[in-house]
Amino acid sequence: MARNTRERILAAALELFNTFGEPNVTTNRIADELDISPGNLHYHFRTKADLIGTLFARYEQRMLELLATPSDGTPHIEDIWLFLHLVFETIGDYRFLYRDLTDLCARHRRLHQHFQGILKLSMQTARDLCDGLAEVGQLDASSRELEALVRNIVLVATFWIAFDQVLDRDSEPRPDRAVWQVLSLVSPFLVGTAREELGALSESYW
Amino acid sequence: MARNTRERILAAALELFNTFGEPNVTTNRIADELDISPGNLHYHFRTKADLIGTLFARYEQRMLELLATPSDGTPHIEDIWLFLHLVFETIGDYRFLYRDLTDLCARHRRLHQHFQGILKLSMQTARDLCDGLAEVGQLDASSRELEALVRNIVLVATFWIAFDQVLDRDSEPRPDRAVWQVLSLVSPFLVGTAREELGALSESYW
Structure with missing residues (x-):
């Protein structure tokens, strides 16, 4: 009880x-x-901080499990699409963290450290997925372009909720649109079948 | 006195x-x-709200003046680069607005409405600049790509400060890096001399 x-x-x-x-x-x-x-x-x-800490721990566990999965085998755009959906559903479920992220991080040192860990792991995952696509000849970007791309992917993934909230108050989170926002960053660097695959996926979205 | x-x-x-x-x-x-x-x-x-309102009005005036300028004539990458620098210096000068944007907007209805206006005008400006580049054959993107690009430009421009703050606490704002982050979104769609121009500018940045 x-x-x-x-x-x-x-x-x-x-x-x-x-x-x-x-x-x-x-x-x-x-x-x-x-x-x-x-x-x-x-x-x-x-305290309220205990409550926030427990919710954060659950969010973190879900994110870490998700971020651990996509490394095995050759990445396919369809798998990345699904992976992003799961990530953005998790972010949507714990959207209060993303709404006031800077202030929460300033007030809760431990949360900040753990969140930094998640951001760094997210950048590593984004980099691994891009490298994987490049290895099988489905992505073409210079190392400088790749660096900016990885940073933009994680920035857009982190702040799409806050952006939606400011631009269109009271809107429900839209994980599907966030997936598209992030994949549209990668899209211009795709070549070969990956480009066609993404085109087909985006058709079903629109 | x-x-x-x-x-x-x-x-x-x-x-x-x-x-x-x-x-x-x-x-x-x-x-x-x-x-x-x-x-x-x-x-x-x-009240504190009066103080915030007065600071916001000054920020808004600077932004509106900036956003009114880039429409005349054919856009050049170097002009866009400079324009973004001025925008990101303004954002850096009033970075408290961007640090807690969602919460400020939730607490101050008038500020929220005006900020939405700035975001919409920013999207319009980004769209005008892209259209201008496309008209002179320096940008090649489908209308769907363009829509995602404009949204990503304004999202990255709005949240680079918050992202820097969370990723690397106590760091000073880096308008130069923000310019690069935003132009790296446009870069893959550039063709012809604009692409070379941006390449040369980015060399001087690195």
Whole structure:
């Protein structure tokens, strides 16, 4: 039963943080939402930072599992497309982290360090996928172009949620559009069948 | 003298907001920094929101002036390079806006509306510049590629500061790197002399 309350608190916190932004949600509001006393919430999570830390750990675990997968074998555009969908669904599920990323990182040192780790791993994964495509003759870019490309991929992947939110308030996250945004960065460097594959995938998207 | 105090408050607020992030700076701290009483600050700016609004209006004026300039005549890569430098210097000068953009927009409706206007105008400017390059045969992209390109240009331009801050805390803003990040998005679509021109410019950057 205690376990169940803990899970309910986490689910309510995630939902409220995602909807209103973490800075605008107090632990009292989360307790209110669940119709439990602030003391009961406090028993499970001593501070709001504990709550954020636990949600972040779950997000991090999902991201690390995802980022560990795409390294085996020759990459195909269709696999990369699916991989990005899973990444952007995870980001959408924990979008409060991305909404106020700079401030969360400034306030929570441990979260910042771990997030930096995820960004660096994401850049490594993007680089590996590009290198893999280049090795089988499906991508053509100079090392300088590749460096800028990898940085832009991770920048766009990290901030598409914040961009959507500012440009078009109250919109739901659109992982499908984010996939397209990121693949459109890679698209001009694709050659051969990868280019055709992406063309076909983008047709089904539009 | 009163006018002078008002300007000193604005300068100190901008400096503190940029350094520590707007959510972490109270008006009392700004008064402390200037060695004036909170009442004196309050006389010039009734609320922190007034202070933010005045700083935003100055930022907006600079941006609107910049975004109005590049439309006349055939665009050259070197002019676009310079234009982006000026834009990114302005963004760097008011970087607190970009650090906590989603939250500022959620808390200040007027700021949000005006910022949306700047984003839309930026997209229009990016589109005009690309169309201009295409008309003189220096850019080759399909309409779908162009749409994704324009969106990515404005996304990268808007969030390079936040990205730098999270990836490499305490770093100074790097407008020169931001220019390169944005032009590397356009680069694969350039043809003819524009491509050579950008190559030469990027040599001098590296």
